[in-house]
Amino acid sequence: MLSPQKFMSPFDCNMAIDSGYKVVLPYDGVGVGDVGALVQDAIFSRPPKACTGVFIGGKDIKLALDMMAAARAAMVPPFEVSVFADPGGSFTTAAAMMASVERLLKGRFGHNLKGLRISVFGASGVVGFASAVIAAREGARVRIVAHDTVEPLIALAQFAKERFDVTLEPVAGQTETLKAKILAVSDVALSAGPAGVNVLPRRLIARAPSLLVAADVNAVAPYGVEGMDLFMNGAPLPGCSTLGVGALAIGDVKYKTQAGLFRRMQAAAQPLALDFRDAFDLAREIVSPPRRPAKKRPARTRR
Template sequence: MAIERKHLLYFLTTESQPSPFDINMAYDAGFHAVIPYGSVNEESAVLLVQDIIFSRGPKGAKFSALFIGGNDIESAERIRQAAAKSMFPPFQVSMMIDPKGSYTTAVALVAKAEKALGGLCGKQVAIPGGTGPVGIVASMLCVKLGAEVIIGSRQLSGVQQLAERLSAQTGGSVKGAAMATDEDKISHLRGADVILTTGKAGIQMISEGVLKALPSGKLVADVNAVPPTGIFNLAPNDDMKEVVPGIKGIGALAVGVLKYDVEIEMLETIRTSEKFTVLDQNQALEIAQRRLSIGGSRA
């Protein structure tokens, strides 16, 4: 009698409570069951992965997959590396990494901006409040696409250290700047082609006064859908709306639609792949770019 294999997703996160957001997404992508594990570290990840790969045998490996999440990008990446090292042919299961949704959110934000401007190569991108996971990943993606990046924070010393680290990692130009006041922001944002806000939910990063003081022709985009949104006069559903004369904006839900489609495709890929596959922000960017280029996304 043939065994009916179920598609199982093992959700490993550094957080004590696995995110319901990602669990819901996985079910929407067609997994029969999602098994979450919280407070995972490198050592426990190795033990979990060994049980996952050996329990279903070589033929059953393609019916299991891993999702690695958590609030800390570096910790999640170490778990990804530990999991990959624990596997070997034919005992390998496909996996993806998206810590706290930061990879797919940053990808959607950057891809929408790239599409709107016809490319980011040679552009200057400013990311006020960019020291969190989404801002960090967005800055690295922008550098990959040929842009120069300036990250803003209230504290200059911390953001300068972050910028130096990201410049070293990417081989590109990432600078840190103090953006504690509107005057600071106007000074540093005046020369930017693109402004991406990735601050905490419910905090307006760019005020009316800042927007109206900037030269026209800029693009702004936001990931905060919680009122007040991150940018004055930019509603979550806006997509290339003129927020003040001469400046157009992309709202959080316009970004979020693409983020959802990208994450769903990544989950579907690791569920259905016949061979060992690992997906991260780089593959996510390729998916987003393809969807926007062919109109295959609802975004």
């Protein structure tokens, strides 16, 4: 497990162990230039087809993807292993939030993400940015909202266009007046700001009649969306018709998604490269209700 930060996240270590890995070796302070040697030390010390995996952590999506590319470039067939990137849990959390929102949209309004107007509050963070990219890849019209200066989001939008070929529109949202204007032309609002910070007050949500769904990944009070319950998963927010998705409802899907990708690495016959796209695919499977088997008709008897 490789992290460019001072520590590897205990959350990710526990997830790997609980998902079936017997030994977890965290390496911190790892730069892109360090990845190749570490990966080759790992693969050459065990026979091919050994159940070894590489996990990329940290808090920077661009850096994590660069480290993932360096890990894959270090493979020497037949010494190849799977690589899974989930910086700050952003890929699996974003995937869980977008899959949960999509499930509600389909079940309640008969609509998928394509063409919908989605505004992401807290888009400069790893979860918000990953959510914006996932939504844009699904055909949504995505606005990323600035809470300070808009310049950092302009740079993020450029990176998203260059790396993922998606369009994100940076907009100013520093005041309640600006937020109200954004919500008035939004079908979905995603709150991915810092823990314990109320981003969207109740009065703003109540004045946005076209807002279908609001989702919030903040599990520390005050929550990002005022009036949100942590376990809310499709109930209307207080005083309006907007459906809410709370942090623990999202977290349940996130936990299953990250654990599922760890298990997929162990079971794979060929080496995998897992990122936010794989996380979203799996999260969709997790939130989809199981199909009921068709009832068998009783056999007709000849008279």
